[in-house]
Amino acid sequence: MEIVGAWIAVGLTLFMFSFLYKDNPFYKVGENLYVGITIGYFVIQLWYKTWIDKVWDVLTGQAHDRFVILIPVLIGALLLTRFVPKIAWMSRWAFAFVIGYGAGLAIPATLTTSVVIQAQATAKPLVTMPDRSPGAAKATENAKAAYDKAKEGAAKEDEKIRAARYRYEQSRSVSEYTFLTAYRDFTTIVIFVGVFCVLFYFFFSIEHRGPVRAFSRVGILFLMIYFGASYGNTVMGRLSLLYGRVLDLKDYSRQMYGFATPVILVLMIAVLAALHVKNKGKDEGHAA
């Protein structure tokens, strides 16, 4: 069974990668299978995890209020009336419920999380005052003791010592004004300037001239840095995905999987070469 799984995984991976050469029948097969299997998987999970667990088992159970479950089932079933034009209007009740419930939950939650708390974090004091309380001093003392202990007897700095030093520096940056505190203040200022200038860039109700233009230009710089960082991260992400597939292909090229990778790769190259020759012949025939 494991060998079958390996051959399917290798086959589908190479089918999808073959698009890098050009659009071809292998890629089309892989693409359609992906869509079909995903939907099939979703339907099966939905059947067992929702219909069986949350409806059937409840209805066939002993709870005295078990029939209450029929209310949401009925509302959900109304969505299916979309398929019968004469009573399709009934589906609006279900949509009204879904949209009302969704909006009611989403609007306050999103406003709090993405606007209020983010705005609070942006409006932090630009310069941090050291925490002179005995608690902060004690925490720094403890962190220093832990760092000293980690260093004891160690020939060179390893990950444990580095972690202890990191915790000590973090703790010290709260009780005293250190380089780390200054660095944090600097980042707070950068965030404040960034938010301020980017907001100016998106301020379309006045003409961007004079100081407004200057702020909006700085805003563009911040946006470009964000896009650059996102693009860099995207490249890293895609390379990680490629590495993941390469690792699996390498794993499945072993004898215990029936040399799945080299066999399928050679077969695919042979078929693609044959298709290329056939299509070339056809094109030449058309040209003649």
Add this chain to the structure above:
Amino acid sequence: MEPFFRKLLAMDRRWIFLCLGVAVIFPTFFKLNLPGLKASPNVQAVYDLVENMPEGSKVLVSFDFDPASKPELAPQATAVLRHLFRKKHKVVAMGLWVTGVTMAKDIVSRTAAEANAKYGEDYVYLGWKPGNFAVIENMAADIHNCFPKDNDGKETASLPMMKGIRKLSEFDLVVSLAAGSPGIDTWIAYGSDKYHFKMTGGTTAVNVASMAQYVQAGQMTGLIGAMRGAAEYEMLINQKGDAAAGMDAISLGHYLIVALVVLGNVAYFVTRGSKGGA
């Protein structure tokens, strides 16, 4: 030089695919052990959080990704679960992405077996339920009602570990390993910001920049970013895995892309203005 650069700009892009393929495949056969990997503050913060919790703390791990993001997030999940089991924390695993259910179960079972953790006593896998944020709201009210059965069909209430856990707010930590939405942002908006539990997580490289705002604002503690973050976490727990092994391939790929970007720009400026140039 100009004809060379002109030729370069007109080159079939499939040669670039081939070069990139070689750059990623080569280190999987020949280890280069490139230097430079050390824990970033965000990964260190996640590690410290797990490390400093008292033994037996209740931790919810949400697998909010599918096999498409497996190379980035599976090593993160493996490293975090190894750490959680090593510290003898009680782990409840689940997921908000339907296509990740089986993959998540494999990761949880494998890491639990390594640590000799017992199902039902040390860890539980609840599986998936539809509804995205509605699942979180439901779990905040009653986990047993939201997940009447675990992924294998056992009554959730019958599992010894779950007897002491009824609501989301009873968890000491929630970890969301997310490839998008629903994921970290959903758990923060409908979970930790409302019901006030400690939140951390990991995400793919594409999402790191947009999730970092939650760390900055204190809405979550630390963030493991991409395969590199997973490699850093593996280093912190002293158990190297797939992510650490993949760093050579990623680095080599990056060097190649940077070189191509520089070369492309040089070619553009050299051929600019000339006949047939860029």
